[in-house]
Amino acid sequence: MLIMAGLGLYDEKDLTLKTLENAKKADKIYAEFYTAILTGTTLEKIEETLGKKVNVLDREKVEYETEQLIEESKEKNIMFLTAGDPMVATTHVDIAVEAKKKGIEVIIINAPSIYSAIGITGLQIYKFGKTTSIVFPEPNYFPETPYNVIKDNLSLGYHTLCLLDIHAHENKFMTANEGLQVLLDIEKRREEKLLSEDTKVLVVARAGSLKPKLVYGKIKDLIKQDFGAPLHSIIILGNLHFMEEEALEILAENV
Numbered sequence: 126m127l128i129m130a131g132l133g134l135y136d137e138k139d140l141t142l143k144t145l146e147n148a149k150k151a152d153k154i155y156a157e158f159y160t161a162i163l164t165g166t167t168l169e170k171i172e173e174t175l176g177k178k179v180n181v182l183d184r185e186k187v188e189y190e191t192e193q194l195i196e197e198s199k200e201k202n203i204m205f206l207t208a209g210d211p212m213v214a215t216t217h218v219d220i221a222v223e224a225k226k227k228g229i230e231v232i233i234i235n236a237p238s239i240y241s242a243i244g245i246t247g248l249q250i251y252k253f254g255k256t257t258s259i260v261f262p263e264p265n266y267f268p269e270t271p272y273n274v275i276k277d278n279l280s281l282g283y284h285t286l287c288l289l290d291i292h293a294h295e296n297k298f299m300t301a302n303e304g305l306q307v308l309l310d311i312e313k314r315r316e317e318k319l320l321s322e323d324t325k326v327l328v329v330a331r332a333g334s335l336k337p338k339l340v341y342g343k344i345k346d347l348i349k350q351d352f353g354a355p356l357h358s359i360i361i362l363g364n365l366h367f368m369e370e371e372a373l374e375i376l377a378e379n380v
């Protein structure tokens with residue numbers, strides 16, 4: 126059997142009883158931390174809570190050597206853990222599909238995710254368009270996809286959840302400040318007038334902790350803020366319902 130479970134957003138207390146119960150049954154537990162991490166805990170604390178050793182796999186192992194994980198699941202109960210929800214903004218559906226095709230039983234256990242964390246902002250999930258990811262620009266690689274997604278969403282009045290790049294092997298996590306700068310740089314290069322330094326957006330840092338940081342304000346002010354430890358996300362706001370406006374005023378820090 127293959128049990129694909131989420132670790133939740135912030136610390137080991139996000140683990141569900143279902144995951145804990147299934148961990149007891151598992152012969153071996155694997156995890157990956159390249160799609161997201163939990164910054165409020167350590168691997169040791171997670172292992173202590175699960176009562177088992179966790180074998181951490183890198184991207185190469187998960188994406189190119191999936192066979193091994195699937196083969197092991199034929200004979201044993203294998204648990205595969207991911208920060209957040211195992212199926213949200215990951216490519217792990219591949220693993221579930223391949224395992225199922227081979228006749229292996231697959232159980233998926235959901236967990237708190239950056240998607241469900243939208244709840245803490247008071248914004249309505251119905252009012253979100255497509256999600257996008259902002260990646261670290263490189264000399265010959267400066268994708269404008271996030272800008273195009275934001276543009277399409279804004280044309281329909283929808284909000285955009287912008288996930289930020291992670292280079293876990295280098296312990297490098299894009300900050301909301303860097304993400305906002307990338308968007309302004311694209312804007313400047315394209316000479317368009319979609320976003321400006323005066324556009325008001327929302328930054329969400331460390332969702333899932335009991336004291337997440339939610340900051341609402343103009344890009345020019347947010348870009349100078351210190352949002353603290355990762356992980357961060359940015360929400361570009363479409364047309365706000367009056368209840369969303371009130372929620373941002375009351376639930377978020379306004380700068």
Ligand SMILES: C[S@@+](CC[C@H](N)C(=O)[O-])C[C@H]1O[C@@H](n2cnc3c(N)ncnc32)[C@H](O)[C@@H]1O
Binds near residue numbers: 211287
């Ligand atoms: C590739 S997505 C993976 C999402 C994960 N599977 C989930 O369900 O939450 C990772 C990105 O989501 C955002 N994110 C994840 N956890 C977060 C948190 N606790 N607070 C703010 N943003 C978070 C960050 O932008 C991060 O780089």
